[in-house]
Amino acid sequence: MGRKPNDSEPNRLGSLILLFLGFVSFIVVYFFMSAVWGPTESSKIESLTSLEVESGKLDGEESGGCCRGIPNLELWGPAVKWGTDFKFDSSEECCTACKAMCTGKDGPCLCDSWVFCGNKEACGSKFGECWLKKQKDTLAPERQEKGNKMMWTSGLVFGKGEGIIGMETEYGTLHIKLLPECSPHSVAYILELLSLGHCAGCKFYRAESRGQSWDSHGNHIKDASFGPPFALIQGTLNAQGTVFDKLPTEFCPTVRRGSVAWVGSGPEFFISLANHVEWKKSYTVFGSVLPEDMVIAEKIALLPTKSDVWNNIKVAVLEKAVPLLLRRVKSSQEELNLSS
Template identity: 60%
Template sequence: MARKQTGPEISRYGFLVLFSMATISCCMVYLCFSAVFRPPISSTEFLDSRVSDDLKREDRNGDCCRGIEHLELWGGAVKWGSEFKVNSSKDCCLACKGMCSDDSGPCLCDSWVFCGDKLACGDQFGECWLKKQKDTLEPDQRDSGGHVMWTSGVVFGRGEGIVGFETQYGTFHVKLLPDCAPHSISYVLELLASRHCVGCHFYRAESRGKSWDPEGNHIEQAPYGPPFALIQGTLGAYGTVF
């Protein structure tokens, strides 16, 4: 035979129900306000995040890990090559990237130097020097030319290597990828040092489509293309040879 609930028991259960409903309501209000007042991501943060995510897929096989032959970069060593040897320049580059945080901040290693010429390197063959530059946009270069036996490369961490091109139509930002196109980025860094790009031309190659707003920001939930290349042009600056 079921026991009839007394008044105090009913009141206690009612209180628990009301308390649960109030807790759920507070959580829903918090989530709504968080979504509404969340600060918008900047264009450079979006660019950096998007490029970093894309590169992670390529870096699994080291497909985007290149350097410049016959170039020796200087800088403070974070790992001495005399105590660290690898089989290829790609392995050296990946070792440097391995010292980068996935989520935030600069890399502990932002440049690497590898000795891959067995005849010229001698006992130094396979040495991989991992280094930290004072300014990654102006890496310290010790020597270059056919007589140099080293291969060097630069790595930009999250939030680094984003430059702005100021034009009469506004400023657009570009994430530099020295590990993918080292020679091109070396040329761009040379242009940055000169502070001008006289003779360079930029033009809009495609319409914005439905993926980008009038300010050039990506529309939430929209696909990333086409168009894929909103801006095209040339960096053929007068007086600067590439």
């Protein structure tokens, strides 16, 4: 004899169907909202703090080993370590002591600036003093007017997620991690531009793709030429109404994909789209583009260009220059502090 059907089975089947339809609707809404809003700037900064930005790190090179400052400059700010009882033989040791106060975790360092007195004649009893400090604003550090009579040497230290500026264009914002420990004079100039609140005249004017010579990771393809095209976008950071002084040669590693470097002594600069071992450490690197923002640089590299010849080298110049603006970038932590 057959079993009588249970009246509860149709109801259970209907519930399962409704549950499945609800799940599908949730997935559709999720992907739609993700496409509309995309990643926020805060999430991009958080992703940077979770990455080790390796500007200058190629074939064993390590930008984290830099520890340089600017002579004849005294940075002010609250002291976290008093120099009267904290002395060293060199500015590098003082800088290293400041960097040691970075925990290595995400977020700001306990020490973000240092001041060292290294001129025996001028310093007198202060010789060797190393003052470790914490700035209220690392992108606008307090300082004495620098000059040749200043006996102090000073420098900045940016932790992960700090020292990031935005290079804003109509095609998107390139987030750049600055390297003050490696190229302090260069970074000081960038911070001066940032304080102006404008960068009139700053622009990209040359754009060359990776062509058939480098892959999407910036690695050179075996037996391919080294250009042209030369896998870079080039521009100027000479703002109208400002006087530019030539910058000294500083940190010159192998230029790699994402490196931001000067052409000569500036203010002409470029962002590299590839690892350029063939350039043999010829350019001062002062920053690195957030990896996920390289898609913006690649987009600019594919804009319409016209051919030109510079010093017997064929180059590609943009038909229409791309203006850029330097601006501050608030991290998620700074936004949290403001909201509280």
